Amino acid sequence: MRAALGPAGRRTDWLERRDRFTDPDIETRAMPEPLAVLKGTLDMLVLNALTWQPMHGFALTRWLEARSGRRLALEDAALYQALYRMEKRGLVEAEWGVSEQNRRARYYRITAAGESELARQKAWWLRYADTVTALVSEMPGAAEP
């Protein structure tokens, strides 16, 4: 709240960017509420992200947030859980390295096993989504399939 005492221009900026979850007075703007990540799809999302390039944990979070247009609400701890699990299963590999800001960071990289797992999960997801979408798009009273 101290920031509210800053320069005027900054103030507006800040208001717009405040977290909607904590301030009930702020109406929802153009962006809808972020979706909680569906159980079981986090792995797929992480693996997918890693096919672009190896990333450390925080970069992964930023990437997902950016790419999803902030529509997904990601619990950071859950992300690390997923990463450690997948590392154990051999879907990703991790190595300590140095980030752009010259800091120590643990970089995650997708493995061949991870790639095939990703392909499998993607195929499943797309089929599942299609099926569910089709089902719930039907209106009652429509012709029998």
Place this chain on the structure above:
Amino acid sequence: MRHDVDEEIREHIALRAEQLEAEGLDRASALEEARRRFAMRAETMRGLYDAALERNRHTRMTERWASWWQDVRYAARGLARDRLLAGFVVVALTLGIGVNVTAFSLLDRLLLRDPPHIQAPRELVRLYGTVTTAVSGERTSSWIPYPAYQQLSEAITGFERVGAYRVTEQIVGRGMAARKLRVGQVLGDFFGTLGITPLRGRYFAATEDEATAGRLAVVGEAFWQGMLSGDPSVIGQPLVVGEATYQVIGIAPAGFTGTELRRVDIWLLGDTRRAGSTNWNIVGRLRAGTTQAGVSAEAAAVHARTSETSPDWFREANISAGPIRFDDTGREPFEVTMARWLTGISLVILFVALGNVVNLLLARSARRRRELAVRVALGSGRARLIRLLSLEGGLLAVAAGVLSLVVVRTVEPLVRGALLAGDAPWTLTLLDLRLLGMLAGVMLLTGFVVGVVPAVQAGTTKLAAVLRDETQGGVRGARVRAGLTVLQAALSVVLLVGAGLFVRSMARIDALDLGIDRDRTMVVRAELPPLSRFTQAAVDSLMQHERRVFQLAVEAVRALPGVERAAVAVGLPLDGGSFSAGVHVPGRDSVPSLPGGGPFASAVGTDYFAAIGTPLLRGRPFDDGDVAGSEAVIIVNETMARALWPDSDALDRCVRVGSAAARCARVVGIAADVHRVGLREQSSLQYYLPLEQQTMFGGATLVVRPTVDSPVSPAALRQTVLASDPSFRIAEPQPLRQALDGEMRPLRLGTVAFGLSSSLALVVAVLGLYSVMAYMVAWRTREIGVRVALGATRAQIGRLVIGTGGRLAATGVAAGLVLAAIGGRRLEPHLFLTSATDPIVFGTVAIVLLGVALLAGWLPARRATRIDPTEALRA
């Protein structure tokens, strides 16, 4: 691990806080917000720690496997580079391991395993009788006369069950297809006492006996499979054994031999009516609570009470009980003793091989010291290095272990055949748990020694000094290697001495004059149908018949090409003494009794002495004139001539055979002494009567002397004899030599075992010596170069090298001779006329080993003398 997780999360939160700061928050709020977003609750952290722990554990395992695999590949590559060395090591270890597994497998079967199919064999005992005679001293035997068996089996309460058996060789089948097989006869509750279950059919019941149940037989599984083709309907079929036909009522399980070591082909139900004068082995199962000693005492008491029923030679016998695994003389069977020896020898071979292999590997790791030092310097870690070197040793041991199965498969049947003369009741199965267990054990031992020793040596080398090339010749390593070489030499000496002693014994046996031509003489044992009634008339007519048909047979044989001489004889040399009949000489009160026994009698036909090769020293052999009606003549042996008529000529003297009232037989010839019993024999009184002039002795044999070129074949002999008269049941030609086989076997086995193993050990030891000296030259190249530069002659260099090797060899020889002298005591009873510390053998072995050592050093010495000082100093 927690540290890692904490750091990762800390970084994440810091970056998040940075992002938030960039968006306008102050630092403190940004940090707080970042933490909140991370959802850093207690259970979250715990969850992360757990996940990280599992992850780490998993990666550690995969990493470990990967590094092991990498080391194995590196070790394999390293060995592939040194192919010659690796090959030699594997061969040496394969032989060592293979020989050990073979020996253990035999020892296991003969000693450690219980006799097959018998229930609780520890509860079984065998009865032994110890008899003291004037001639042979104290003798223990498990053969007990039938009357004594009857008394003992009924009266001993310490036996829960008891039975008796005897195994003899009998003819099974007829004519050309007849075979001599090992046939057991059984009385009482024999099968019940042993507690076995039949494969098929049933066994004889405790109360059954040929008198009541008829002629019944139980066949062994091997016999059933072999000679009866495993026909399942064999139960109830007839079987011809000897003269009679038996009915098969059951099949014994595979490998069953009763309590014998060797196979038994058929078991027959004994006949109590005819058992009277025969001897039996008595086996009983101890009642719960009784001990062997208790039964011994009880048996002695029973025998003392009932001794009048026994034949007089057995009345004073001491009865005792002993374990069933002893042989019929109450001692451990020779086959078992031999198996023990073989195990010992195999261990010696293994140690020699190990010593040499370790030597070679130490030399190799010394050669590689720089490479290894660099590895450690680059961060490999000593532990990893030790692991690597151990892996090399381990790979070699594993390869050798697997290959050793091939050795076992080849060698074991040979040794088994030699030990049990082809009568082994079992065959080798490689997939046996105990055998594989032994293999694993020996492999572990080998792998440990071969892997650890060089590894430890490498682990204690000073790295920096190696890299600077300053090492002072790895002094401790060199001492270990020298010690190993000395050990190998000593062990080789021990084995060589053993071989030498046996060879000497064999030579002495060969040189022994047995009084016969043992190399050429063949003996044909032909059997006629035995008597069913023992009346005097029946015996007389059989003897006449025998004489007639054997005369036909010998004439037919004489006509064969390839036969130089042939004769009929009753009572042959090397037959265990056979016949003995007292003689009376006019002018003497008694005939002297010699340590060798006697007087042994033979009844021989014409041409006998020429056929069997016994020289006639004086006088003449029997001829066609010496028949029933003509003058009674006799031929005596040299000892008898000297004993009875020491001061005068024996020829033309009178001898009364049998009783003082018998007619005089005139001495017409003096024959050389022959061995009547076996190899170890003392002089005895021997005489010969013409076959036609006596009626006391029956059971004739043919003696044949084949020609030197194209001698007659045994098959031709057999056929001719069988064809000469239809009453011949079977005809078995055998070299006379074979009678000695029983006594020769331990010596032959000892010679082969020690001979082979000592050659092997010698080869390995020589290679060890060579490698030590070659290594020494390579290591001290610079020093030698300096010496040469300073004026040393080639001879001096040569002496330096050979001196080192010579000292090692000499130490080894000395130690080995001492060991051999100590251990030789145990060999002595099995040697023949050779002392266990025979100086010629010891001396020869010492010279051989030293000579061989010099030879081994010759090549490295030559190389040393050729060292160019400038090259050496530059290296």
